[in-house]
Each structure stands twice: as C-alpha cells, then as structure tokens.
Amino acid sequence: MMMIDTADLTKTYNGRGGCRGITLQVPEGCIFGLLGPNGAGKSTFVKMLAGLHRPDSGRAAVLGLPLGRPDARRKLGYLPELFRFQDWLTPVEVLRLHGRLGGLRSQETRSPAFRGRVRDTLELVGLSEAANRRVGGFSKGMQQRLGLAAALLLDPELIILDEPASALDPIGRYEIRSLLKRLRSKGMTVFLNTHLLEDVEELCDEAAFLYGGELLASGPLHKLLSGTGDSGDNWRFRLGGWLPETRAELNAEAGDALSSLLRLVEADESGNALLSARVADREQAGYLCAAFIRCGLTLYESGPEPNSLEDWFLRMAGSRQGGDPQ
Numbered sequence: 001m002m003m004i005d006t007a008d009l010t011k012t013y014n015g016r017g018g019c020r021g022i023t024l025q026v027p028e029g030c031i032f033g034l035l036g037p038n039g040a041g042k043s044t045f046v047k048m049l050a051g052l053h054r055p056d057s058g059r060a061a062v063l064g065l066p067l068g069r070p071d072a073r074r075k076l077g078y079l080p081e082l083f084r085f086q087d088w089l090t091p092v093e094v095l096r097l098h099g100r101l102g103g104l105r106s107q108e109t110r111s112p113a114f115r116g117r118v119r120d121t122l123e124l125v126g127l128s129e130a131a132n133r134r135v136g137g138f139s140k141g142m143q144q145r146l147g148l149a150a151a152l153l154l155d156p157e158l159i160i161l162d163e164p165a166s167a168l169d170p171i172g173r174y175e176i177r178s179l180l181k182r183l184r185s186k187g188m189t190v191f192l193n194t195h196l197l198e199d200v201e202e203l204c205d206e207a208a209f210l211y212g213g214e215l216l217a218s219g220p221l222h223k224l225l226s227g228t229g230d231s232g233d234n235w236r237f238r239l240g241g242w243l244p245e246t247r248a249e250l251n252a253e254a255g256d257a258l259s260s261l262l263r264l265v266e267a268d269e270s271g272n273a274l275l276s277a278r279v280a281d282r283e284q285a286g287y288l289c290a291a292f293i294r295c296g297l298t299l300y301e302s303g304p305e306p307n308s309l310e311d312w313f314l315r316m317a318g319s320r321q322g323g324d325p326q
C-alpha cells in the first residue's frame with residue numbers, strides 16, 4: 001500500500017505561494033525525503049498531509065484513507081517545523097497531554113501500560129534522564145527530541161517529520177539518524193522534510209524535489225542521482241593496458257580538444273586506469289571510447305558518474321531558474 005498518495009494536490013494562500021498540482025506516492029516501509037529550497041512549498045504540503053491545511057483542490061490519501069480521517073490520524077505521528085511546548089511541563093506531562101490529544105481517555109493515560117510507553121519513548125529519543133525536568137530549561141536539541149517522542153508516542157505506522165534535526169548537534173543528528181533507521185527496520189514509514197542533504201543521502205530510499213510550489217522530480221534516490229549522460233555529466237572510463245606513453249597516443253588519436261577533457265583519476269602498475277571526462281553529450285563519450293580502442297586499450301566500463309545529492313539539488317534548482325544547470 002502507498003502510505004501517502006496524492007493527485008494534483010493544491011493549496012495556495014489567496015492564490016499565491018503554497019504548492020500546486022502535487023502528485024506523489026510514498027511506499028510503505030521507506031524513508032522518503034522531501035527536498036527543495038526555502039519557500040518551495042514543502043511545509044504547505046506537509047501541513048495538508050497532517051490535516052492542518054485544507055487543500056484548495058486535488059485528492060490525497062494518508063494510510064489509505066482520505067485526508068483528515070480520525071482513524072488515519074491515530075496511526076500518524078507528526079513533528080511540526082516550529083513548535084514549543086509549555087515551559088512549565090515536564091516531558092512526562094507533555095507526552096501525557098499528547099496521549100490525550102491522540103484520543104486516549106484521562107484514565108488510560110494514567111495506566112501502567114501508558115506510563116511504560118512514555119518511559120520507553122523517552123528512552124528511545126535519549127531523554128530518560130530529563131523525564132521529570134521542566135521543558136523551560138531544555139536546549140533546542142532536547143526540545144526537538146521531545147517533539148520526536150510526541151510523534152512516536154502512539155506507535156504510529158507513518159511519521160511525518162518537518163525538519164527533525166535542524167536544532168541538533170552532530171552527535172544528536174547521528175543518534176536521530178540511527179533511530180530513524182531502526183524505525184524503518186521495524187516497518188515504520190518515515191516522511192522527512194529536511195534541508196540536510198547528508199541526512200537524505202544517508203537515510204532516504206526515495207525523494208522528491210519541490211521548486212516554486214511545483215514538483216519537479218520524485219522517485220528512488222539512486223535513480224534520481226544516476227547520471228543521464230546528458231550535457232554537463234561526468235563520464236568515467238575503466239581501462240586496461242594503460243602505459244605512461246598512452247596519454248600522448250590518445251592526444252593523437254582523439255585530437256587535442258577531445259583528449260583535453262580527459263582526467264586520469266588513478267592508474268596502477270598493472271595498467272588498470274580510471275579516467276573521467278565532462279562530456280557535452282553521449283556522442284562525445286562514444287568518440288572517446290573509440291579512441292581508447294584504437295590505442296589498444298581494453299575498455300572495461302564506461303558510463304555517466306552518479307551525481308552527489310548537492311550537485312543534483314543545485315542542478316534542479318538551476319534548471320528552473322533558467323540558470324546554467326551545472
């Protein structure tokens with residue numbers, strides 16, 4: 001089942017901003033990253049999924065149910081982007097309140113089972129020792145962990161996290177990443193809105209890119225990052241039979257202009273070499289392959305190099321700005 005399934009989902013603010021025509025599917029059991037520059041419409045989209053904004057048009061189902069259905073909400077954990085807990089409450093009290101907001105009766109939140117759940121959740125996010133301290137004295141990172149605990153409290157099937165690691169130090173981020181991986185291994189689906197590209201690179205199975213309120217790309221991360229062989233891609237070539245004098249032979253065979261694109265990345269004493277070139281198109285890569293063969297080299301492998309997520313992000317944003325999509 002798709003945990004999130006939207007078709008043409010639109011929400012603007014008096015006809016401006018927001019996001020428009022978003023069609024997106026999030027499969028069960030994955031970590032999904034929503035990316036895009038400031039003002040791209042990510043939080044607007046996330047708020048619709050969490051039932052905080054009503055769409056202007058389009059359709060959406062969360063956990064197989066139409067938006068806003070109480071039975072879907074109960075299986076959904078949500079960490080909003082900017083939140084504050086009441087300074088005078090302790091984490092145990094905050095979670096009790098969230099239990100009530102999640103539909104539990106007062107009596108239920110006093111039961112040993114619920115208290116055990118609170119204890120386990122606080123331990124999960126590393127807040128056991130602060131369980132009975134006032135939230136007013138918490139660092140931003142501790143508040144963020146408590147927000148995550150509130151999202152996880154009722155054992156949801158899907159959690160939607162809006163910038164969950166933005167206030168955390170590197171150790172805190174490492175811990176949250178490990179936690180999210182553990183949650184995925186238990187079958188939970190995680191929808192992550194984040195600016196932290198390294199988190200997406202390490203965690204996400206799938207991703208989507210919003211820009212100016214529109215969805216520009218979505219799918220498995222490895223597919224999004226795989227090079228296309230189009231203009232501006234780096235190609236790599238794995239070769240055998242490389243000798244010190246090969247470079248000069250290549251200049252003669254391929255011509256100076258083409259061979260000047262080539263960079264020797266590494267070569268060993270057995271003649272194995274890795275070369276890379278930023279080509280204008282696939283044809284240019286093909287000419288280089290032909291030149292390698294004419295020079296008597298063995299061509300083991302040739303293809304576009306995968307992009308880093310940062311390259312991809314800048315390229316996607318650049319392509320829409322009409323800038324040079326490098």
Ligand SMILES: Nc1ncnc2c1ncn2[C@@H]1O[C@H](COP(=O)(O)OP(=O)(O)OP(=O)(O)O)[C@@H](O)[C@H]1O
Nearest residue numbers: 013016017018036037038039040041042043044045
């Ligand atoms: N309550 C609002 N009233 C009017 N315009 C809004 C409101 N909330 C968002 N917008 C506008 O909608 C657009 C998308 O904003 P949104 O907060 O969804 O983007 P975002 O991708 O989450 O940005 P960021 O990464 O900076 O949090 C922006 O142009 C923003 O100014």
